[in-house]
């Protein structure tokens with residue numbers, strides 16, 4: 077490897093963010109070397125990536141996955157397994173891209189930061205669930221936490237003009253933009269009949285199934301409020317959400333002097349991915365470039381809090397703090413999986429999260445074992461309410 081190349085571990089390589097990260101890496105081979113990958117069920121795709129990029133190490137979910145993968149990969153690669161495997165690979169590259177889905181990404185987030193690595197984080201669920209634990213390791217020497225989520229990447233870019241004093245006293249508020257999802261403007265009767273096909277049809281972004289459903293309930297935006305608070309150390313009372321159907325303004329920061337800074341680009345996740353890989357350099361592929369030679373109308377409206385109660389649940393979980401955000405995210409994972417498996421209706425997703433939160437017992441979340449226990453209990457309550 078040339079000394080100027082950065083080594084990259086891409087965990088969650090077979091998913092939507094994973095595939096888009098590979099696309100960026102293909103164009104930037106002189107700057108980056110993909111050394112490690114991880115995936116879940118799509119083992120043929122994982123083997124194809126291992127061969128194309130000649131990676132050194134691969135993490136798979138279980139011993140069964142390992143034996144299937146060995147037959148597919150047809151070359152000598154190190155294979156590691158399970159949570160231990162994810163943690164191991166998150167400690168052996170310059171940049172760790174966490175593109176794993178859901179709470180399963182936790183070993184990557186904690187592993188990368190505690191090893192002093194640059195973590196390019198798409199996996200918001202781990203940060204939301206483990207915020208107090210992440211706070212303890214993110215100041216490890218050399219560690220950097222960079223957000224791939226487009227809204228947070230936008231805020232990261234806007235905050236570059238701030239002196240970086242803890243709590244950002246010159247920032248009045250963060251304004252997260254939301255596309256509004258496929259059900260923007262739908263009335264109560266229409267929402268009652270919302271189908272899986274409707275919910276999977278996002279108006280502006282092409283993403284994995286879980287985050288697409290989260291966008292339809294606005295739970296994604298609720299999770300992003302929690303994510304922004306954890307990332308930037310700003311209280312949720314200083315984080316607002318505005319619906320912006322064009323998905324061109326990816327978020328904004330309003331300063332105490334009334335000035336509002338925004339980041340604009342066409343909706344293309346390769347831009348925030350490239351930003352997190354390249355910082356402080358900007359990689360010279362203009363993924364989301366805008367064409368101002370044509371008319372471009374941008375509109376903003378408040379979210380409909382009554383039609384989309386997920387947003388209010390997320391703010392409430394933030395105020396309660398401790399393990400409440402972990403419960404919210406865990407219950408939502410269970411409910412979305414049930415919806416995708418045709419076990420419940422769209423309306424039931426947020427109802428299940430709400431009823432799970434009713435069982436929450438205050439916990440300061442001061443250890444990893446307590447986080448796993450909270451995650452487990454929340455999932456059990458959510459599953460119990462599926463049956464009702």
Ligand SMILES: NC(=O)c1ccc[n+]([C@@H]2O[C@H](COP(=O)([O-])OP(=O)(O)OC[C@H]3O[C@@H](n4cnc5c(N)ncnc54)[C@H](OP(=O)(O)O)[C@@H]3O)[C@@H](O)[C@H]2O)c1
Pocket residue numbers: 087088089090091092093094114115116117118119136137174175176177178180198199200201224225226281282283284285286287345
């Ligand atoms: N997609 C977007 O545009 C977008 C935007 C912002 C943030 N995000 C966030 O990025 C994360 C990934 O989203 P996505 O849309 O890319 O999801 P996705 O398409 O469902 O991909 C998820 C990836 O995680 C892998 N995976 C799942 N469980 C695993 C495990 N136990 N061990 C190792 N790998 C595992 C999957 O492997 P298999 O497919 O092989 O099973 C796949 O590679 C989520 O946290 C999401 O909120 C996504």
